[in-house]
Amino acid sequence: MGKRKENSTNSWNESYIVESCDLTYAVCKIGGRWKLLILCKLENGKLRFSELRNQINGITERMLTLQLRELEKEGLVKRTVYAEVPPRVDYELTAIAKELVPIWSQLSQWGAKHKNLLQQRT
Amino acid sequence: MGKRKENSTNSWNESYIVESCDLTYAVCKIGGRWKLLILCKLENGKLRFSELRNQINGITERMLTLQLRELEKEGLVKRTVYAEVPPRVDYELTAIAKELVPIWSQLSQWGAKHKNLLQQRT
DNA sequence: CCCATTACTTACAAATTTGTTAGTACCATA
DNA sequence: TATGGTACTAACAAATTTGTAAGTAATGGG
Known part of the structure; x- marks a missing residue:
């Protein structure tokens, strides 16, 4: 019902x-909870799955996998698998994802400014 | 547990x-589900509660209230109550919220571009 | 007195998102 | 033969977010 x-x-x-x-x-x-954090980490180049996991405070492997899969499907992240054992996989931003970088840097500045404003009121 | x-x-x-x-x-x-939609509607000036409700497809009064309250608390929206009956209340963007406008217009352009790219792949 | 209007509340229920825990496959090395 | 490292999956549980339905207050007009 x-x-x-x-x-x-x-x-x-x-x-x-x-x-x-x-x-x-x-x-x-x-x-969503993790996507931007993941994208940010990739801003400076490729990272392996385990590097991402270690750099993102609090993320679980499950969530990292899920989010990376979505980002891949949406064309924001490129996944490369190397035929090695133990497995090696890395992730990098696609061209269109890189176009977000200048935008999110502005947004980030706005965030900092807004944070200050709010603190002043308290 | x-x-x-x-x-x-x-x-x-x-x-x-x-x-x-x-x-x-x-x-x-x-x-969140509604905040940007609300902010967008306010981009061109004040709107009353009922105007927002009517312009945002699918939002319920409860959600509109909740989101407006949060936006107000975070200093993104200014709420003005007129001492009338039936009640009249209007909402407008604060200065800091207006600073977001150029950013979200870029983001919006990015969105359009990304949407096209994805469609081409299908 | 009764109703209409506007901007909300409240209590409850459902859906979605996230977290937890325990696996799996692969091969190289000890 | 047992162990270890890497990048995952799967099943389940909990938390968070959203939706639904039904109020409420105040007052002017009929």
Whole structure:
């Protein structure tokens, strides 16, 4: 009983997103608990799975895998598997993901500014 | 039995956020299912509660209230109550929220571009 | 007095997202 | 033959987020 939810925080109804603004679409791509953190770490080049795991405080292997899979599917991250044992896999930003870098640096500055403002009020 | 989760998608542990990057902090402020949609609608000036409700497809009054409250608390939206009956309340962007506008327009362009790329692959 | 209007609340239920724990495969090395 | 390192998966449980449905207050007009 009760209708199905038609959308959730980060994986809405594709049709809805596509109809609505590109901004919402964009934020979906990088939203969620871990995605931005992962993308940030890759900003300076390739990293292996284990390097990512160690650099991102608190992430579990499961979450890292899930998020990397989504990022890959959405074309933000490129995954390379080397035919070695023990396995070696690395991840890097795709061209379009790199285009986000200047944007998120602005956003980051905004964040810092906003944080200061809020602290002053307290 | 199982530790408490120390963070959730949009309302993590303040200390963790503050320690970690400003980018993550910023994305938290505008993350979640509805916040950006609300902020976008306010881009061109004040709107009443009911106007927001009508312009945002699918939002419920409960969610609109909750999100507006958070945005207000975080200094992104200013709420003005008029002493009238029936009640009249309007919402507008604060100065710091307006600084986001150029950023989200870039993000929006990125979103459009990314959407095209993905479609070409299919 | 009764109703309409607006901007909310409240209590509850469901869905989604995340976390926990325990595996798996592969081969090289001891 | 047993062990170790790497990059995962799978099953389950818990937390968080969102939705639903039903109120509430205040007052002007009929």
